[in-house]
Amino acid sequence: xxxxxxxxxxxxxxxxxxxxxxxxxxxxxxxxxxxxxxxxxxxxxxxxxxxxxxxxxxxxxxxxxxxxxxxxxxxxxxxxxxxxxxxxxxxxxxxxxxxxxxxxxxxxxxxxxxxxxxxxxxxxxxxxxxxxxxxxxxxxxxxxxxxxxxxxxxxxxxxxxxxxxx
Amino acid sequence: xxxxxxxxxxxxxxxxxxxxxxxxxxxxxxxxxxxxxxxxxxxxxxxxxxxxxxxxxxxxxxxxxxxxxxxxxxxxxxxxxxxxxxxxxxxxxxxxxxxxxxxxxxxxxxxxxxxxxxxxxxxxx
Numbered sequence: 001x002x003x004x005x006x007x008x009x010x011x012x013x014x015x016x017x018x019x020x021x022x023x024x025x026x027x028x029x030x031x032x033x034x035x036x037x038x039x040x041x042x043x044x045x046x047x048x049x050x051x052x053x054x055x056x057x058x059x060x061x062x063x064x065x066x067x068x069x070x071x072x073x074x075x076x077x078x079x080x081x082x083x084x085x086x087x088x089x090x091x092x093x094x095x096x097x098x099x100x101x102x103x104x105x106x107x108x109x110x111x112x113x114x115x116x117x118x119x120x121x122x123x124x125x126x127x128x129x130x131x132x133x134x135x136x137x138x139x140x141x142x143x144x145x146x147x148x149x150x151x152x153x154x155x156x157x158x159x160x161x162x163x164x165x166x
Numbered sequence: 167x168x169x170x171x172x173x174x175x176x177x178x179x180x181x182x183x184x185x186x187x188x189x190x191x192x193x194x195x196x197x198x199x200x201x202x203x204x205x206x207x208x209x210x211x212x213x214x215x216x217x218x219x220x221x222x223x224x225x226x227x228x229x230x231x232x233x234x235x236x237x238x239x240x241x242x243x244x245x246x247x248x249x250x251x252x253x254x255x256x257x258x259x260x261x262x263x264x265x266x267x268x269x270x271x272x273x274x275x276x277x278x279x280x281x282x283x284x285x286x287x288x289x290x291x
Contacts, residue, residue: 049192059188077205079269110194113167117190117203143228144205144269 035061037120040100051112059101059118063126069157072150074126079144080117086146090134091125095148098123129158167191167198167257170220170250184248187223195283197276198257204247205269212266214273216259222250223271256281 037059045055063076074095078086086099100121132150139148190201200221204212207225215222225247253259258278265272 046192056188077269079203079205082268108192108194108199110192110199112190113193113198114189114191116188117201118188141268143208144203 033060033062035059035118035122035124037101037118037122040102040119040121046103046108048109049112050110051115053112053115055120056116056118057120059122061122061124063124065126065129067129067152067158069152070155071152072128072130072132074128074146074148074150076124076126076146076148077144078141078146080119081141081144081146083141086141088137088139088148090128090132090137090150093128093131095126095128095150096123097126097146097148130154167221167254168252170252184246186249187225187247189249195277197274200271200273200275202247202249202271202273203269204266204271207247207269209266212271214262214264214271216253216262216275218255218259219253220250221253221259221273221275222248223273224248 035058037057061077063074066073066075076097078097078099078101080101081099085101086097089096089098098121101119103119128150131153133153134150137148137150139146141147187202187204189203192199192201202223204223204225206227208228211226211228213222213224215224227245227247253275256277257275259275261276263274
């Protein structure tokens with residue numbers, strides 16, 4: 001009887017290990033999209049909603065970086081945020097996107113039943129593939145997606161180097 | 167209100183992968199309010215289907231990708247969002263109200279009259 005339980009335990013721990021490995025891999029792949037939300041400078045809790053559900057501190061803000069021979073285009077998901085909630089800077093070879101997602105200051109009352117959306121302030125650093133002219137960059141925000149177009153300092157097709165494996 | 171995982175109507179079932187949008191749900195005495203993050207979905211590509219028993223939120227992500235561009239980093243893989251819920255019978259699905267702004271859907275579904283708590287006036291005789 002006890003050996004059956006041991007087998008069960010071992011099986012369980014094997015399963016758990018593979019789940020854990022899988023999770024770590026997913027996490028490593030999505031690490032850039034996984035964004036931490038801190039308490040913002042403005043209201044981060046709706047005033048009249050009660051309940052035990054904790055506010056999520058991690059949000060998934062997926063981003064894309066694409067380029068052609070003239071420009072680099074960065075897209076970041078920023079649901080619930082508009083132009084005024086966002087701040088953009090080019091620092092070194094990265095685009096730094098900071099923002100704050102606020103609860104709309106409306107009259108929602110009641111109890112949390114499901115709570116999955118992250119609110120508060122965040123900062124994302126998105127590496128740029130080539131040097132850009134930050135002063136000529138253009139940014140738009142539409143349907144909860146930020147789009148930043150940055151002209152390349154030296155126009156040219158995306159570079160790729162083929163490496164030989166010896 | 168509970169989430170439905172498997173019984174997606176056959177006509178909307180497709181083989182392509184879907185993203186599950188995160189939601190907030192707040193309940194009060196008079197109804198529920200659902201918030202769903204759907205970044206990248208334009209208003210005309212959002213479909214909210216409500217019937218007596220279920221709510222399905224579906225949105226197609228529109229990129230407007232310029233052609234001949236190479237993706238250096240592409241984290242957005244699935245082109246659509248979909249999430250379904252089974253609704254409690256105390257909700258009055260004929261009176262839903264939806265607002266969609268900056269990629270966030272706000273949906274208000276009121277409770278039917280008899281499900282709302284009533285205040286009974288007590289008169290002192």
